[in-house]
Structure formats: structure tokens, C-alpha cells
Amino acid sequence: MRSRILRTEAPVCQLCSFISTGPSIRARPLRIPTSQKFRPFSSSQKAFATRQSTPPNSDLKPHPTSVKVSTPAQPDGSKISTPIDARVVESDLNKAASLRDDLITKDGIPSDNETEAVLDAYQKIANDLMNPHEDASSTSAILSIKTAAKPRPITRPYSPIVDGASRRLSDLALSVLQHPPIFITPSILRRYVNLQATLRRPETLPTAFHLYSTKPAPVEGSSPVKYKEVNPDKSANSIEAKLADLALQTAIENKNLGTAMDIVDTTYDTKAFRRTKFIRRALLPVTGLALAPAAAYAVATQLSLYQTTMDPTVATNVAFVGILGYIGFTTVVGVVAVTTANDQMERVTWATGMPLRERWIREEERAAIDKIAMAWGFRQIWRRGEEEGEEWEALREWVARRGMILDRTELMEGME
Structure with a gap:
């Protein structure tokens, strides 16, 4: 039996000891099936792009496909829009231009229904462009369970195709309103504001509001078409408060300070808007206040007949002064409370x-x-x-x- 000489080993860390004594680890290649493709999904931490492996017959000539632009997942967890087909967008814009040309080249004064139909078609195109349908697959449904209680805002897809298409559609809609024979009714203006709010392009809204108040009105039945001037200070030419609020909110969301100021100038800061407010909210109280003295005197005359302590004329005057003083004092207190x-x-x-x-x-x-x-x-x-x-x-x-x-x-x- 041979003797062995024991040597004292130097201290070695556990990691080095495992590497020197453990079994060798060989890297094994991962095989990914060629038919498998990854589906995109959004996460609060990462955003994965759509990938597809090369098909087996890569030597074949691929079929021409349309250009699509997809919006990546936003870091704040906003929704991802579906890919946008450039050919479909171009076709919709050509259709919109054709509708505009057919409307403005028509002889005579276009009817309100025809103008509203064109703007409704523009609204449908804008909805498909700015708010595309989301992917309803099982993967996206599972991933959206976590945030189902708090819906994520739909962000604007910042792509050259969408920006150019929205600008062109906005210009087409404005050209419809600028056509002289077209009379801008409240319904037409409401459709136009909703369209620009969908496109998120408030730049033309002040121009539309100015046209609504000052554009000459065509005379029905005139050939050639004649126009008559309108009074911009008339209450009928005022902008509705809801439309003004929607336009202002659109300008604020797009961080356009100049447009927001112009919207205030063409809506709230007009004589027509103030006259409309006075007619709707103050005309009835002012009329009642003007008729109050006559009503107070009639009531005082009747009250004087139910007493025998003083002359009826004196009693009427005392009751009239008391009733009128009460009405006046209450009115002053109410006006001061409301205005201050x-x-x-x-x-x-x-x-x-x-x-x-x-x-x-x-x-x-x-x-x-x-x-x-x-x-x-x-x-x-x-x-x-x-x-x-x-x-x-x-x-x-x-x-x-x-x-x-x-x-x-x-x-x-x-x-x-």
C-alpha cells in the first residue's frame, strides 16, 4: 500500500470550486419553429415589436404588400393602435376630395342635408383614421385584465401617414365651409367642430367660428346666387357654449396657446354671446322686476280693503312702499351675491x-x-x-x- 502525501489546499471560493470540479456545461442551440410568430403585447415595463421568422421558401419572390405603420406601446401604458394601411388611407382621402368637389361644383345653393352628408362622411373617415379598432385577440384580452378597472387613454398615433391624412382631411372640411353658396347652420358647425376634435386639429376652429358669424348668407331662389350681409352681433349668430368648450378643450389638449386665445376671442368675447346669455338667463328676471311695481300696487290696493284703522289711500301707499322695499332689498342682495x-x-x-x-x-x-x-x-x-x-x-x-x-x-x- 502506497502512502500518499496530503497537501493543504489554499482557500478557494465556492464559485471557483464549482467551476473546476463540476460537470462541463455545453451550450445547446434553441430551435424556434419557422411557422411560429410572436404576437405584440403591451406592458407597463417593456414593449415588444411584432416579429415573424423567415418562411421556409425564402427564395420565392414575395407578393407586394401595402405599407403599414404601427404605433409602438407608449411608456405610460396607453393603448396600441392597429396597423394603418396607407393604401386605404389614400383611398379614403380621394373619396373625401371627390365628395367635396361634387358639392362645390353643383349649380345653385347646396342644401343643408347635402353639406351634412359630406361632413358625416368625413367624420367616419376621421374615426377610422384616429381611433382604429383594437386587436381583440385572446392574448390582448388577457393582458388587459389587469388594467380593466382603469381604462387607458387612446393616444394619437404619431406617424407621417396619420399626420398628413388628418391635415388634408381638415383642409377639405374647411374648404367646404368656405364655399360661398354654403350657409353654415348650427348643425353644420356642430359637425365641423366634432370633426376637428376627432382629428385633433383645432387650428381652423377660430376661422370656422368667424365664418359662422360674418359669412354672407345666400338668397334662396336667386340666379345667379346673391348674398346678403349678416349682423355678427345678433344673438342668433352666437356660438353655443358647448361647442366653444369642446373647441377650447381640443386646443388645450394639443398645447396650442395661440389657437386657444383665438377661440376665446371668437366665441366668449363677442357681443352675440353676451346677448344670448342675457336673453336666456336674465331677460325673464328683469321683466319680472320691471312689472313688480304694478303688481305691488295691485296687491297693496287689495290689502287696504281688509283694514279699518286708516284711510284706504294711506293704507294702499304704506303697503305699496313696504312690498316694493322688500322686493328691492331682496333683489339687490341677490344680485350682489351672484356677481361677487x-x-x-x-x-x-x-x-x-x-x-x-x-x-x-x-x-x-x-x-x-x-x-x-x-x-x-x-x-x-x-x-x-x-x-x-x-x-x-x-x-x-x-x-x-x-x-x-x-x-x-x-x-x-x-x-x-
Whole structure:
């Protein structure tokens, strides 16, 4: 039996010991079936692109396919739109141009139904372009279970095809409204605003609002077509508050400050809008207040017949003064309470000396400007007043010219 000499081993880490003594590990190639393709899915951490392996018969000449642009998953977890077929988009735009040409080349005055039909067709094209249908596969359904409680916003697919198509469709719709024989009705204007909101192109909305108020109206039955001037200050030519709000919200979402200012100028800051507000909300109370003295005198005359302590004429005068004083005092308190309320104001307030009637009649204008300031300024309340830059200074000057103050010092957080 041979003797062995034992040697003391130097200290070795566990990883090195495993590498030196363990079995050898050989890399084995992974085989991926050629017919398998990966389906795209969105995740809050990663975004995987669509892949497809090369078919077995790669030497064959592939068939021509249409150019498609797909939107990658957004880092904020927004929805992924389906691929966009460039040939389909071009076909839809050619159809839209053909509809426009058929409408404006028609002799005489186009009917409202024909104009509305063209805008409805444009709306359908815009819906297919900006809000394509989502993939309803089982994989996407499973992956959307986690966020089913909180729907993700649909983001605009930023691609040259979509941008160019939306711009061209917007220009076609504007050319329809600019055609002289076409009379812009409230229904036509509503369809146009909804179309531009879908396309997310608010740049032409101020022009459309100006056309609605000032465009000469064609005379029915005239040949050749004659036109008559319209009064832009007439209440019938005012822009509806809902349409103005939708247009302003579209401009804010697209971060277009100049367009937002122009929308305020052509909607809220017009005599027609103020007259419409007065007719709808103040005409009835003012009429009742004007008839109050006559009604108070009639009531006082009847009340004087139920007493015997004084002369009926004196009793009538006393009752008349009392009733009229009560109505007047209550009216003054109510008017002051309504016109001086400022709980709804955030960053834009009225300047000192602004008449109460102006404050009430222009409240929608102030609220719209307040919404613009909230969108362009800091969201944190404690950071208000720290904004700077060319756009912010232009906004501050624009607000001041309207008799308003942006970020009044004594109303800011911690400055009471």
C-alpha cells in the first residue's frame, strides 16, 4: 500500500470550486419553429415589436404588400393602435376630395342635408383614421385584465401617414365651409367642430367660428346666387357654449396657446354671446322686476280693503312702499351675491373696479381663460407664480388687457 502525501489546499471560493470540479456545461442551440410568430403585447415595463421568422421558401419572390405603420406601446401604458394601411388611407382621402368637389361644383345653393352628408362622411373617415379598432385577440384580452378597472387613454398615433391624412382631411372640411353658396347652420358647425376634435386639429376652429358669424348668407331662389350681409352681433349668430368648450378643450389638449386665445376671442368675447346669455338667463328676471311695481300696487290696493284703522289711500301707499322695499332689498342682495361670488375662480380674477354687470355677463370668458392658465401653469398649488417664459408672459399680458389679473398676490397660497 502506497502512502500518499496530503497537501493543504489554499482557500478557494465556492464559485471557483464549482467551476473546476463540476460537470462541463455545453451550450445547446434553441430551435424556434419557422411557422411560429410572436404576437405584440403591451406592458407597463417593456414593449415588444411584432416579429415573424423567415418562411421556409425564402427564395420565392414575395407578393407586394401595402405599407403599414404601427404605433409602438407608449411608456405610460396607453393603448396600441392597429396597423394603418396607407393604401386605404389614400383611398379614403380621394373619396373625401371627390365628395367635396361634387358639392362645390353643383349649380345653385347646396342644401343643408347635402353639406351634412359630406361632413358625416368625413367624420367616419376621421374615426377610422384616429381611433382604429383594437386587436381583440385572446392574448390582448388577457393582458388587459389587469388594467380593466382603469381604462387607458387612446393616444394619437404619431406617424407621417396619420399626420398628413388628418391635415388634408381638415383642409377639405374647411374648404367646404368656405364655399360661398354654403350657409353654415348650427348643425353644420356642430359637425365641423366634432370633426376637428376627432382629428385633433383645432387650428381652423377660430376661422370656422368667424365664418359662422360674418359669412354672407345666400338668397334662396336667386340666379345667379346673391348674398346678403349678416349682423355678427345678433344673438342668433352666437356660438353655443358647448361647442366653444369642446373647441377650447381640443386646443388645450394639443398645447396650442395661440389657437386657444383665438377661440376665446371668437366665441366668449363677442357681443352675440353676451346677448344670448342675457336673453336666456336674465331677460325673464328683469321683466319680472320691471312689472313688480304694478303688481305691488295691485296687491297693496287689495290689502287696504281688509283694514279699518286708516284711510284706504294711506293704507294702499304704506303697503305699496313696504312690498316694493322688500322686493328691492331682496333683489339687490341677490344680485350682489351672484356677481361677487369668487369660489369658482382659480388663477384668473377680476381687476379692481370692474363693474358687477360686466363680471356676470363675462363670467364664461373668465372661466375659459382660467382653464387656459391652469393648463399652461404648474399643477402644484405651492408653485403658482413661478412660471416664466415667452408664452407665459404673453398670456399674462393678454389677461391683463381684458380687465383681469393672473395670480393675484393676496389670493395665492400662503399670501393671505
